[in-house]
Amino acid sequence: MSVQKQVLKTLWQCFERKSKEFLRNTSLQGLKYVWNNELPGWVQFYFAKVFIVAVYVAINLAVNVFHKWQSTPVIIGTSPTLTPIQDIPFPAITVCSMNKAKKSFVASFQNGSVKHAMLQKACNQDFDYARFSSFKPRSKSNTFANFIFNISHKCDEMIVSCKFGQKTLPCTDLFREIFVDEGLCCIFNFLHPYYLYKHSDSTLRDYTSSKGLTDIAVDWNPIEGYPKHLPAGYYPRPGIGIGIYNGLQIVLNGHTDEYYCSSTNGQGFKVLLYNSIDQPRLKESGLPIMLGHETNYRIVPNSYEAVQTIRKIDRKRRQCIFSDEQELIFYKYYTRRNCEAECDALYFIRLCKCIPYHLPLIYRNATVCHIENFDCVNRAELTNVDGESTACKELCLASCHDVTYFPNPFSIPTIPFRHEGVSFQNDYFKNFSADFIINNLAIVNFYHDNDYFRSHVRSSYTGLTEYMSLTGGIMSLMFGFSVVFIGELFYFIFLRSLFDYIQNWCQKRRNRVNIEYVHQAYDN
Structure with a gap:
């Protein structure tokens, strides 16, 4: 061997x-x-x-x-602790008229003129803007945003009566005008631009504080909440209590005799409830308000929190982002909607060398799209050429800390006004005939039906x-x-x-x- x-x-x-x-x-x-x-x-x-x-x-x-x-890696559970509605803001509310232009203002526009061409864009009508490709505005103030502002109904025309928490208040102290994807709209309880944006935008104007009130703008975000020390009157306003009388009631005037073009197939308004730090998108999510009816929106708050231990998990696996993990260009606070709005702005800059008036002005020297850019803007809106905007939005994950608001779908009855012997609790209606009320006015109530709600908590499904x-x-x-x-x-x-x-x-x-x-x- x-x-x-x-x-x-x-x-x-x-x-x-x-x-x-x-x-x-x-x-x-x-x-x-x-x-x-x-x-x-x-x-x-x-x-x-x-x-x-x-x-x-x-x-x-x-x-x-x-x-x-x-x-x-992450499981979403229900918090054992109840959260009072006073700890979060009453939802930000945006109201838009379906009428895109006042008939009396635009009736004199001549066919083929620059104003007539911009009017077609405001009304989302098909139009050939090729002959305006070399157009140059006479001044910096001659912008499409200013044109939209001039032809649209202002907040004091659309919202004619306001009550918040059983107090009748001037509507101009609650709502301010803002540009969104539906044009010039009225916004309530939105965070002040100083706290929301990284740099000023000339198209954003804050009318929330007027001479009559001393409400002070304060900061708020889903992680830290309100500041510890608050003034006597401030906004974003928190919830007061439950029931219609502790919510927000507004009376809307549709001015049906001034309708020129509608964003839908009818008359009325669109409304959206959302977070006070979010970019509103009415075209995608706006809810209709019918004229001649009283509409009730029962608010259902939904809050998301996250334990710090999930920070160790890769964001793609946990499918959420903490605010300090991703810095945005224009907004101070990260939310999915703000991130997607910046993606849209980047997409239009790359394709058309300009940003539509309703999107965040992510660069100080960026050009706001005007009539010479409308052909490109229309093509960009219809077709995403190389998927750049979609690819960017795929990186916009949900916020780990977030607050959302839903109108309860089982509690939005629309109550028609009576044709004969109309009797209303709101004194505003006493000055108008029944026919005018039925054809032009609408009442909308926004209110909580519960003093408390439970948050959803993101935590590790299984740790080591x-x-x-x-x-x-x-x-x-x-x-x-x-x-x-x-x-x-x-x-x-x-x-x-x-x-x-x-x-x-x-x-x-x-x-x-x-x-x-x-x-x-x-x-x-």
Whole structure:
């Protein structure tokens, strides 16, 4: 027999001896029967097969737990603590007239003129703007935004009566004009531009504080909430209480005799309820308000929070972003809607070298789209050429901390005004005939129906402790695996061998010393 075969045989005998010793003494269930030669062969085979099946099943279950951990790192639960509506702002509300231009103002526009061409854009009508491709405004103030402002109904014309918390207030102290995707609209309880934007925008004007009131603009965000010290009167205003009389009631005048073109197939208004720091998008989400009716919107707040431990999870896996993790160009606070608005602005800049008047002016020197850009803007609105805007929006994940508002779909009845013997609680209606009221006016109530609500909390689905508990439980259930078994493996593979080697080496050294001593004694 060659030396190599002899070495291999010796190693195998050593491995076999140590394996039998390990299996006879291990804490794993069933293995001590596998190498017990005192048992019949079929018993050894039976326990070996049972052990292999148990290991196979345990590994599959443990892999499933790992995949669950990887695919669902965050779970959304319900907060055990109730949040009072006074801790969050009453929703920001935007009201837009479906009429895009006052008939008396635009009736004199001549066909083919610059004003007539801009009017077609305001009314979303098909028009060939090619001959205006080299048009240059006479002054910087001659912008499409100013044109929209001049032809549209102002807030004091649209919103004619306002009550908030049983107090009748001047509507100009509650609403201010703002440009959105539906044109010039009226906005309530929106965060002051100083706190919302990183730099000023000349098209944003704050009419919220007038001479009659001393309301002070304060900062608010979903993470920190309101400042600790608040003035006597401030906005964004928080919720007061429940019921219509503790909410916001507005009377709208549709001015149907002034209708020139509508954003829909009818007359009336659009309304949107949203977060005070969000970019409103009426075209996508606006709800209709019918003239000649009273409409009630019962507010359902929905709040999201996140525990700090999920910061360690990659944002793509947790599918949300903390405000300080992604800085926006124009907005101070990150929200998904603000991020998507900036994506749209970047898309138009790249394609048309300008930004539509209702989108955030992300660069101070950016050009607001005017009539010479309308052909390009129309193409960009219809077709996303290379998917750039969509790709950008895919990175706009939801905010980890957010507040949203929903009008309860089961509590938005529209109550028609009576044709005869009209009697109203609101004194404003006393000055008008029944026909005028039915054709032009609408009442809208926004109110909470509950003093408290529960937040949704994003937390880790399984942390390291939970993962070890789940996998450890599976392994222990299947074949008795434990941390002690790992200690046994380390002992038999490393410590035992090392101890045997040291012991043999010491024994050989003692033997050499004894032999040398005997030889020295014999020589003497």
